[in-house]
Structure formats: C-alpha cells, structure tokens
Amino acid sequence: MSVTGNAANLSVCALQFKAETAVRQDNENGRKQPAPIDTTTGPDGGGRLQPSSIDVARLAGVSQSAVSRAFTPGASVSKKTREKVIAAARELGYQPSILPRILVTHRSHLVAIVIGGMYNPYYAKIFEQFTRQFQAQGYQVLVFFVDHNEYFDAAIPLIMRYRVDGIISALSIMSTEAADECAQMRIPVVLLNGRQQNKWVSAVCCDNVEGGRAVANLLFQKGGTRFAYIAGNETLANTDREQGFIGRLKELGVEDVEIAKGNFHYEGGYEAARALFAKSNRPDAVFCANDLTAIGAMECARAEYGLRIPDDVMIAGFDDATFSSWPSYSLTTVRQNGPEMVDAAIAALKQRWQEGTASGGKLRLVPGTLCERKSTDRQVGS
Amino acid sequence: MSVTGNAANLSVCALQFKAETAVRQDNENGRKQPAPIDTTTGPDGGGRLQPSSIDVARLAGVSQSAVSRAFTPGASVSKKTREKVIAAARELGYQPSILPRILVTHRSHLVAIVIGGMYNPYYAKIFEQFTRQFQAQGYQVLVFFVDHNEYFDAAIPLIMRYRVDGIISALSIMSTEAADECAQMRIPVVLLNGRQQNKWVSAVCCDNVEGGRAVANLLFQKGGTRFAYIAGNETLANTDREQGFIGRLKELGVEDVEIAKGNFHYEGGYEAARALFAKSNRPDAVFCANDLTAIGAMECARAEYGLRIPDDVMIAGFDDATFSSWPSYSLTTVRQNGPEMVDAAIAALKQRWQEGTASGGKLRLVPGTLCERKSTDRQVGS
C-alpha cells in the first residue's frame, strides 16, 4: 500500500488544475495513508470547473475528511495536516462549497430581501443596513426586485427553491395567498412597513399614524389654515399617514383637508402640487406621503407659482431622506428610525428560528421622529 | 407488492407535513408501483423542516424521479402523474431545491455583486439595473457590501464558497492579489468603473477622461477663468476625471487648476468648497468628482458665501444622479450611461461563460453624455 497509487491518480488531476508539483512523498514517518480515491471523473467530465475536497485530499495526501476538518475551525486536526491541506487548497484554488452543508443541515444562512425599487434613497439605505447586519451575523442576502404584489406571489416559489431561511419584504403589502403560501412553505417572513400577520408572517412598521398626527400638530400650531395631503400609492404606509394627519386635524377642529393623488415619486409630488396650487384658495400647509413627493411639491411651488416656503406655504414630508436636510430644501419630515426597524426585523426572524415553531405573527411598531426644519419654520403670531 | 407498505410509511410523514389525506389507492389500473421508499428519517430527524421530493413521491404514490420530472418542463411524464405530483406538492408545500442541481451541474446561476455602499443614489440605481437584468435572465444576485478593498480581498473566499458563476464589483479598485485569487478560483469578474484586467477579470468603465475633458471644454467656453477641481477618494474614476479635466484645460492654455480634496460625499464637497471659496481669488468654474460633491459645493457657495450660480461660479458634476436635474440645482453633469454599462458588464460575463476558458480580460469603455443645465448656463460674452 505505497503512495504510488495516489500519484497515478494525481496525474489526472494535475492536468486539470495545474498541480504540476502534485507528486509528493509525505510518508516520511510511514504514517497511515488514505486508500487511493477511485473517483473516475475524467478531466473533462462535463464542464467541471471547481476542484473538490477530494482533489485537495489527493494532492495533500490525506483523506477527504481531513480536508473538511482543516477548514472547520474547532475540528480535530493536527497542525501539520492542516498546513498540508491549506497549501494544497491554495495551489488548486479551493474553498469548500457551502451547498452540501446546506443540504445536510437544512439551514442555508441565506435570506431573501424582496424590494420594489431603489428610486427612494430611503429604501436603498434600509437595504444596505439589512444586508450589512445580516453579513455581520453570518447570513448572506439574495435580492429580489419585484414590481407589484402579484409578482411577489409569482416569485415565492422561486425564492422557496433557494431554501432561504427567511424573507424580508419591503413591499409592505402582501396578498393573503402569498402569506398563506409562505406559511405553507414554513419560511418566516418579516414585512417592513406592513401589518399583515399570520403564523409565519411578522411585521415591523413605522408608526405612520403617529407620524401623521405629529405633522398635523406642527402645521396647525404653526398657523396653517388650509391643509392638504399629497398621497402616495395605495399602501398601508400611505393610508396610515393620511389617516393620522386628517384624524388629528379633525380633533383640532379642521374638517376640510384636500387630498391630492401622488405616487411616492418626485414627479407625482410635482404634478399634484401643480393642481393643488392652481386653485383660488390654495393650501398653505401641505403634508406629503414621503420626502420625494415633498421635494417635488416644493420645486413646483417655487418654480411654477413663485411661492416662498414656509411663508406662503409650509411643506412636510416623511422618511428623512438624505437630501431633505440639504439647505435648498431643509424639509421638515418624520424620520423613520431605520436602524431600529432593521434590528427589530432581524430580531423577529431570529426569534422564529430559535422557536422553531410558528409562534404567531407579531407586530412591532417603531416610532418615528419629527425633524423640524425651515420648510415649516413660520413665525407664529405674525 | 401491494401499496400497503407505502401507506405504512406514509403515516410517519403525515404527522410531519399534515398530509392527513395521505392514504390513497391510486392503482386503479394495476399500474407499476414504486417500491416502498425505505428512508428511515424519523419525524424529528434533526430540525428537518422542508419536505423533499421523496415525501412528495410517497404521498403521490409515485417514484422520486416522477416528482422531479413533474417539475421539469420538457420531461417525459404523463399528464395524470404530473397532476398527482403537483397536488401532493401543494399539499406538502414543496418546491424542488436548486441546491443539488448546482452540485451536479456546477452552474449555480448565482452572481455576486460587490458594492461599497448606497450613499450615492447612482450606485443604488446601477445595482437595481444589474439585479433586474440578472433576474430576467434566470440568475439570482447575492449582495456583498464591502467597505474597502482590503475587505474585498477578505470577502473573496466567502464569495467563492457560494459557487457563484461570476462577480460584479462596483468597487472600481481591485488589488492584484484579489485579481489573482479570482483567477485562481476560475471565477470571472467584471469590474465596474475599473480597468484592471487579467485572464479572468474584465472591466467596463465610463469614459471618465473624456467626461472630464467635455466639462473642461464647456467651462472654458462659458468663460471660466479660475478653475478648480474637487476630488473624490483616490480611485481610478477620480483620477481619470481629474486628468481629463486638467489635461484639456492645459491644452486650452489654462495651467493653473486648483485641486481640493473631497470624498465623493455631500459633506466632502461642502467642506472643500468652503476652503476653496474663502480665498481671495476664488474659482469661478468648479468641476466636482461626482454629483453629490457638486451639490455639497453648491449649497456651500450659496449658504456660506452668498454666491449665485452660475453667475458668480459655475459648477459641474459627474453621474447625473436623480436630484441633479431638480430645479434647485439644475446641475450640469456628465451622465454615466448606466443601462449600457450594465449590459456590457453582463455581456462580458456571459462571454466568459460561453467561452469556458479564460480568454484574457477586456476593457469596454462606455462614453458618457454631457448634460448641460443651468449651473453652467452663463451668457458668453457678457
């Protein structure tokens, strides 16, 4: 049982992985040697590109187990073996694949993030925070861009097939069918800025209602008289902000709030404002569904009607996007507490993983912060 | 060989996957039946959560192959069998895992996108374009956020382990070691806005030099007399833009261009501008490494020095970010042709996959587009 049998096998591998220095005589002390590995994969076995642990084992003159152990932190390997293996691995350009491990453990350490788009920098930021957090905790992120909720439904089977350990959805809405399907698949889902819940679906949501109420308070206190709301698409976030705003105003005795239709985009805000400000009794206190919309409204107010902000009209938004604090806008807004929401969402996922069972969905409401800036900084009582 | 053996086995599975209706007698026509599947995995076999094709096969009373074929579009299955399988799969919440397929085919249809951050909306946009394109073509994207290039080097082994088919790096710089390591691993890499190349690394780069030259032409033609450049971090993109700008000005007879140090962020532009405009002979034509920097410089010029744009100072940027076209800025800039760069990068990857071999790196230079806006719209000859 000399090592020559190995050497013969090695020549096959050598061609493929340039392991010219493959012939080694490591039995200086007559140590136990692994039996020749009889994998009969030819050098051209169907587009085979990456070396396997067996290739490394051959080259290092050890068993496949030893290779595996050399790459497993706490495993039982001698220093010498580990060094041989690492050297061989480096030579072949080998890193152990995680796929078989996933197969065995049923834990992929993959998380799917489903998101509608990055037009809103706030979502880009949130996405980055999520991904960095997951990375730091040993999870990797698969991204899925999905335009509408119907498409999300369609994407679920695909996501399933990757055996992700969880799904973070920034789509806010989730159809009941989709929720059921995820439950059926036993994949925990966390909705960002959504409120659906079932056995496998949790939600983390900015307190949009309270945010809307805070803006109502501010605009009222600052002397607003004719109020308007520029809406976003029909989502929970939009409805809650609107209801909070209108509801609080009603409490303050303001019955008449004009609603304009926007779409969460700059252009939507601009167009809505164009219609709003064209009227005879134009509003002097406008709350917008998000910051992009608010910026659009501001630009329109200035460019098309020569209005001064906040003197002629006060404007407030939601999110606290990067550009909102830039001096040209200095937009009053409700900051969504991104890091806290991200942490809460990840915590919700982890809880599911630890519990193992479906524990019933939970809703975590994260308060926002009112950021007062110049766009509403009117002298009261003037 | 009746079906009772199966039924006995099924009860085990029934508990686990709620397949209460599992007992079926599908041998109405005495068809061939698969032998009882002897997988002795108990219901609590170590955190086993997801059903496998074998579970579905049991429930449907067919073989595992039949299940696989039922989910494979062109495969040879009778309609009846497929329906039975689909029904069983729905009942159990089953979708075939793609992991074993990856193991066998050595094609993961996974692509890693490595990116430094999303603070610049332009990168967020590019990222979205990439991901959508890949998705549309049957690939999924794994995201890796990496702060510095050293971290990229450290991340490569991790990326490797996912057996991605390719890497898109938006980091622009790539250390030689990292490039070598990717080559060693035989993973094709495409650098966005980088120019490194080796056997496995290609690059797609905006023509930054030409962009810088175009801005130089414009600012000179518009009557600029004292020129300045606010730099970004030390990247290829920055150097090229700077060199193009300075080089062209020199050709036009302008020797003296002041260089200020920025960092591609808003704040960097703001601070650099503060120093720049404090001097006695302040510049009247400033080119910034990117749009964020330019906006920072604009805000500073207005807020801290009361300068009018473009009358007192012209400012230009690079990227054409969303906010650059907003009226408050109306920033002249060089638009990077995002879609074309994305397509080129993906094409480069695909070419590698088709060729199979390392074909030597290629550099694709994509021209940008000068977008003239008000920030440089000075009346010439006034």
Add this chain to the structure above:
DNA sequence: TCATAAAATGCATAGCTATGCAAAGTCAAG
C-alpha cells in the same frame, strides 16, 4: 518501559435532485 488517555485520522454515509438506462406499459397497424 509499559499502560492508559488523548489526539488524529480514515471510512462510510446522509442530504436532495436530475438523468441515463432499462423495464414496463400503451397504442396502432397488420
């Protein structure tokens, strides 16, 4: 030096799907 404990190593296998191959069924034509 020897016996015993500890460390290192190799073997065999689980985990899941796709697929080549052979066997069995189906159908049509003669």
Add this chain to the structure above:
DNA sequence: CTTGACTTTGCATAGCTATGCATTTTATGA
C-alpha cells in the same frame, strides 16, 4: 392477436461536504 414503435416509469447514481464511529498514532504518567 401479434409485433413494433413510442411513451411512461422506476432504479440507481453523481455531485460535495460534514460528521459519527472505529481505528491508529501520539502523548502522558507511573
């Protein structure tokens, strides 16, 4: 009713790693 062509089905296996178990080697202590 028989034969041959075609369709459908099941069996067995590749693909790669981690790990329990048994075995061999090394270290420790008397």
